[in-house]
Amino acid sequence: MGRTVRWGVLATGGIAAAFTADLQGMPDTEVVAVASRTLASAKGFAERFDIPRAYGSWDELAADDEVDVVYVATPHSAHRAAAGLCLEAGRAVLCEKAFTLNAREAAELVGLARSRGSFLMEAMWMYCHPLLRRLVELVSDGAIGEIRTVQADFGLEGPFDAGHRLRDPAQGGGALLDLGVYPVSFAHLLLGEPDRVQADALLSAEGVDLNTGMLLGWDSGASALLSASVTADTPQTAAVSGTAGRIEFPRGFFQPERFVLHRAGREPEEFTAEQAGGTLHGMQYEAAEVMRCLRAGETESPLVPLDGTLAVMRTLDAVRTRIGVRYPVDGVPA
Known part of the structure; x- marks a missing residue:
């Protein structure tokens, strides 16, 4: 992992906008792609934040090899599907809270990340x-x-x-x-x-x-x-x-x-x-922890441990x- 961490943002709502704004105020970060269920929404978000690539599907973002980590900002009912898709594609994932709808879904995501050796963290910013x-x-x-x-x-x-x-x-x-x-x-x-x-x-x-x-x-x-x-x-x-x-x-x-x-x-x-x-x-603190973990080769954060999320x-x-x-x-x- 190079010093600059390349982010993809999955979803275009208010929490995604807040996180992206904080990311763009941090050093050694770059938001390189955004995805939504509709291309029009992704393009509007990309224009707002000067993001180079906009995708009209989650699959395209997950398949982008120039993305180091995906921030999943969908409503929590879609967290299992969105985060799972990105993990399957080999992306590191920061997933909003509530992490999933129930503990079974959470265990599935954690099991997937651990089996693949991929980074996963709940976005419990506090x-x-x-x-x-x-x-x-x-x-x-x-x-x-x-x-x-x-x-x-x-x-x-x-x-x-x-x-x-x-x-x-x-x-x-x-x-x-x-x-x-x-x-x-x-x-x-x-x-x-x-x-x-x-x-x-x-x-x-x-x-x-x-x-x-x-x-x-x-x-x-x-x-x-x-x-x-x-x-x-x-x-x-x-x-x-x-x-x-x-x-x-x-x-x-x-x-x-x-x-x-x-x-x-x-x-x-x-x-x-x-x-x-x-x-x-105030979302820069969780972003900084994600980037510290990625640069150190860690797949779980000691500040937001997956066992704690479960x-x-x-x-x-x-x-x-x-x-x-x-x-x-x-x-x-x-």
């Missing part, structure tokens, strides 16, 4: 953010003692009409996969896979979750109270409390600008993120079981 990495360091160093509680929420006001993808079970609709993946991943980052999962939800007429509350438990005695909603603009904050202190993130915990460490008998300590020049959306998907599956949400891809229950 795991690569310097402040989240600093959080992990502080917790690991015992700054707040043993973790007892984690709290996190992510909600949008809505409403979303019946024709929106967030109301469609076939597209993995609902609050959980779009928004709940962030609080669940935050808890996993600190405590790993839970030993117990409880949940309750308000479901739509279509059978997807509109408002979901989760209580995760660990044998260590720690618990996490998490929520996701597409019916309410929640605080979007997070906190982790331990036997010797707590750490609090203000609104936007998944893309933080700061957090505060509180310990008894000490003044609160504020940690802030350095503002990297020329970046727009664990999160198992937890999301467990939540859906508790609240009674099933997608067509899940098949008939045993």
